[in-house]
Amino acid sequence: MWEARIKRFGRAALIAAPLAFLVLIFYYPLLRLFQEGVVQEGHLTLKYIGGVFAEPYFRHVILFTAEQALLSTLLAMIIGLPWAYIFTRYQFPLKETLRSLTIVPFVLPSITVAVGFILFFGNNGHLNQLLMGLFGLKGPPLRLLYSLKGIVLAHAFYNAPIITRMVHAQWERLNPAYEESAQALGAGRIRRFFEVTLPLLLPGLMTGAALAFIFCFLSFPIVLALGGARFSTIEVEIYTQFIVLYQHKLGAALAIIQIALSLLFTYGYILLEGRFTREVEVTYSRSTVPLLRRFTLGKGIVWLFIGISGLLFLGPMASVFYDSITREWAGRTVFTLHWYSYIFQSQYEALIGAAPLRSVVNSLQLGLSAMGLASLVGLPIAFVIARYRFRGRRLFDTLVMASLGVSSVALGAALLSAFLRPPLELGSGWLAIVLAHSILAYPFVIRAVVPVLEGLKQGLVEAARSLGATRLQAFRDIELPLIRRGLLVGAIFAFAISLGEMSATIMLAQPGLKTMPLVVNDLRAARSFGGASAMSSLLILVTAGAFVIIERFGERLFGGTRWSR
């Protein structure tokens, strides 16, 4: 009797702790800020929110924000889905490493991506120069940037990896028996994919698409840098109100509209997710085909796709690297290590505690801490969503995703303000930044784990329990190994979010706490564009290395010895 009570209490605590954390660190500061947008002299007012909708310019911005996000998500799916297939279907050298690296684009500061895109896809970029040289053209054949095309392309660069990772995590666990039975029944390859495989992959695909959509919906520097004059998103307006004009009322009203739209979208997606998820048999091994041996037409198409999409991902990054080893001198381009010696120097460390290299350590520390905290918060909530049936579960699911859909400028302002007053007087600094990053990152853990958990056959756990395992043992020995890929993907995204985050970090940072993206920004502001490219190249290398290590380490940590491959 007592034992059962203690167990129930323990379970309640496991669920209540992360929720209390969210209420205190996220909802409370955010609502404090939001009330500025709906309260005037102690009375509720819709003046500011109504004012936004009454202004034709704002209406245009809201519509455009949604339009570009939708197009970007579509392109990200078109690129991301085939990559998930390639990773699932084929075997090739360095596959595991490459899979770890797919996430790298996701962490790059938008300013670096913008520069890479300009250098590679620009009217005077490497790609156009190459094509002009090859075909003897006078003008640039590809005019991609400074239009909607540029925005959509750069968003695909960022978000296709999300789709690939989310879909692949599911595909790899999909029991091939489903497809085999369809094949035995005479279904052709294409029909098999559309009628059997794709429906089973829909939860992962939709998770990826939903995350991508929200990201593009909140995008701001990419839109300004690669879209240009006629493109503006809600986030740009929020920045203007909070940072340039310091007018919190209209800023808060815009942020409320933005998060309401993101949440509305999330809710719709969660409704659909519930409809499409079905219990499936999972497997540990799907057979793969070597990509390099025995050339077939199908593999030719795969190679073509790898080549073209490779340009999209590698071109901009390679251009940034090239920029970091060249320099203009007396009108000529010369190769140099000048920029690297510039960022590897340590002479400023004593003065401001922020030598450029120190930022590497800062970024990794913050990233790992945020990853840990986000997993601790996200996993129990994912469990609640996947395992418990209660009224308003979908609404609950939507609300816990709110931090994904909130403006990072508004969140930075909200946290800074809340952390200066009781009851949350944390001030600025390391802890404040870790908390902010975890808040932004935990939804990834939830979204990566929930579909996998829901797809698990509940019978497995029940079987274990009927054999005498406790609930915790069942989780550790049955569920955890089966969801480890999903959890790992979520944790890695959490790490990535922390590495790339800028707005909240700027607001909450203290001297000596510069992160890599902040240093890239500083170098650019100080006219050291080559130095910024060198730092960006270092960021690419360091994060790539970190992802490979985390993934390997994580496989071992979650995999245990029980289920050796």
Add this chain to the structure above:
Amino acid sequence: MQKRSLLLILIALMVIGVIGVGTEKLVVYTYSSFASWGAAPFIEEAFEKKHDVDVQFVATGDARMMLTKLLTEQEAGRPGADVFIGVGSVDLSMARGEGLFVPLTGEDIPNLTSVREDLLIDPTNSLIPYEHSYITLVYDSQVLAVEDIPLTFEQLLDPKYKKMLILEDPRTSSVGLAFLLWTIHQYGDPGYLDYWRKLLPNVLTITQGWSAAYDLFLAREAPIVVSFSTDTAYSVIEEGSTRYKIMLLNSQGYRSIYLMGIVKGTKQQGLCKELLDFVLSSEVQEMISTTEWMFPANRETLLPVLFYQNAVFPPDPVMIPAERIGGNLDRWLLEWAGVIVGG
């Protein structure tokens, strides 16, 4: 075993970042380029030698981000800084409106008497200038010959400059805001909107900030960019090139003045005043030109020869007074955005 050692490495990594705390601190908020690569390291070292104090520059973002941070902290009654360096003249109305800074006199800051008088734009003197510059157009002389460049705002509308212009967004960039204000100064309100409508076909893109715009310019995406009249000095001294030249529309340049002040509520007003005075001393002012690539505020400062020869002083600098900006800025930005997006 391996698992444990990896965990230990993780924990060690997290523990490394312990920050030491000094004795008496003087916290200065400023923008990142000033703190990292500008005059700040020199100021800190020299000032700490003279006084028994630990000067700490905090600069996690650009000037506006830092000002927002300070304003938010002040609202909570806990300003984090004693001194702020880097309020742009375009943001003056926002900074002063909040009553954030301590009014100063010539007695407080002896070096103020050597400052060019046309830079003293704050009547209460709570924000005093330390450097200034002119926003102008910069062009690539290998693409546009000298005889081809526009000399007036009207000539800039010529279709031969189609998609040749890179601008900064006035909503996010103070350089972009300066250019917008310049067109308002030239064409009046609401005449500027019509000018922008006509200008749009010649604009390649409008970027978030100055560095993004200048990066595009250096990548040769377009030959004209809104930037500073000191850029020529930079490219001669740092890049050995006279390729990039200044283009003065109507012989004008939009004056941009950068100010500093003592934050209300500081317990160390005396030291703060000494610090501001030190920033205005010729010792520090001489560094401004080639670290900040701006003109020093102190008129007695000697400029390096190459800087003096190559930086451009527009004959007819213009500026809209802060009082006028304050009451109109939000409307101007909204109307401007309406033209840009709708046009």
